[in-house]
Amino acid sequence: MNKIHYSPDVDALLIELNNNPIAYAEEEGKTILHYSEDDQLVLIEILDFGCSLSEDARQELAKSISSSESIKI
Numbered sequence: 587m588n589k590i591h592y593s594p595d596v597d598a599l600l601i602e603l604n605n606n607p608i609a610y611a612e613e614e615g616k617t618i619l620h621y622s623e624d625d626q627l628v629l630i631e632i633l634d635f636g637c638s639l640s641e642d643a644r645q646e647l648a649k650s651i652s653s654s655e656s657i658k659i
Contacts, residue, residue, distance in 0.1 A: 599635040603627055
């Protein structure tokens with residue numbers, strides 16, 4: 587199951603690729619890649635996500651968050 591979730595309290599975008607348990611993570615700048623025991627990518631975490639958006643995009647994101655906690659893709 588793929589889900590996208592924005593966490594405004596820490597300004598992070600989380601992209602969940604599957605439900606495997608996370609065994610370890612690697613940080614690449616403002617991106618943290620979380621992997622399972624068998625090296626499958628489980629979760630992508632993008633830090634300071636809101637800083638990369640225009641004011642209009644931030645407002646649109648805030649509206650979508652209030653209507654849904656997670657977006658399934």
